[in-house]
Amino acid sequence: MTHSANRANLHWSSPSNDGGAPVTGYKIEYKIGSGSYMTLITKATGTSYSHTGLLANTYSYRVYAINSAGIGSPSNEVSVVVAAPTKPTTPTVPEETETPTEEPEREGPKTHIPGFPDPARDPQYYVDRYNNEPEFTAWFDKNFPGESIYDVVGAIDPNEKKVITTHIPGFPDPAKDSEYYIYLYKSEPSFKAWFDENFPSQTIYALFGVPEPEPVPDATKCGAGTHLEGGVCVLDAEKGGGCLVATAAYGTELSTQVQLLREIRDSVLLNTDSGATFMAGFNQFYYSFSPTVADLERQSPVFKEIVKATMLPMLSTLPLLNNADSESEVVLYGMGIILLNAGIYLGIPVFSILAIKNRSKIQHFASQRQ
Structure with a gap:
């Protein structure tokens, strides 16, 4: 299990013994601190799940396998301690607005082998081959020792952290992830007011390229009970x-x-x-x-x-x-x-039984008369 500021990423393996019937899903339970276990999800279909929206506390989890015979015994318990983020110092806003620094253009392919990579092919083609074809992986590593397939073919590395720049020097801190600032925005009124004042046309989610959350329903629209x-x-x-x-x-x-x-x-x-x-x-x-x-x-x-x-x-x-x-x-x-x-x-059952018996008697009587 891994975790970040307010998310726990659970990973588990399929049981070695499925009891003679294939596993159709998994039930996940969690508890906060020393409280009782509660159901997180009744039937997850994969072998991983992310629990978001965590606050500062200790979270414990256990997983059950499910097949046609029912729910199996729980897995071993795993726990994660989520610490409250420290409040950042309020950035100083310069009097003059500076133009955001643009990211440098990604360089083209770096290669010493003529014809490789083929410029007519999408760089992702070579990335897929590197990840799925052992022969191609061995050939590449031999000819480009110590180099990344992404750099050589000119593809974007999904694991490369994007550096976000704004008109405020030092914000955001590249050493902190987006979830840190989103957590502060949602929990610290002073930080929210500062952000909204300095980024009036942009949301905290858009700045970090994170999907906007579902809109919060109006309390007056909740039904009776x-x-x-x-x-x-x-x-x-x-x-x-x-x-x-x-x-x-x-x-x-x-x-x-x-x-x-x-x-x-x-x-x-x-x-x-x-x-x-x-x-x-x-x-x-x-x-x-x-x-x-x-x-x-x-x-x-x-x-x-x-x-x-x-x-x-x-x-x-x-x-x-x-x-x-x-x-x-x-x-x-x-x-x-x-x-x-x-x-x-x-x-209804008694009437049905009597009707069947009467029907049998009538058929039996009819057969005797014949």
């Missing part, structure tokens, strides 16, 4: 636990179906003594199996669709609880909904 946190609309703190099975089935906690279940639980059941008592017992039973079911849903699209179909009767009948205005009505409506769902979930 959510709030703005770190530039993202997230759920408000819940009165109860999460609806794990429904969330896995419908893909997000903000889906209409999950919101319906949460509103009935928080606004109807938990506001009455009988409803709160029922939820306490139900939660002990529900959370004993729901994490396993939710994991199976995420791993099997077919199983997810079966769960969604199974939940339809419950989602259709639970809104009846919104008609309850008192403690006794909550109890009556609750018992009615339980009996109704029991009739649906048990009645």
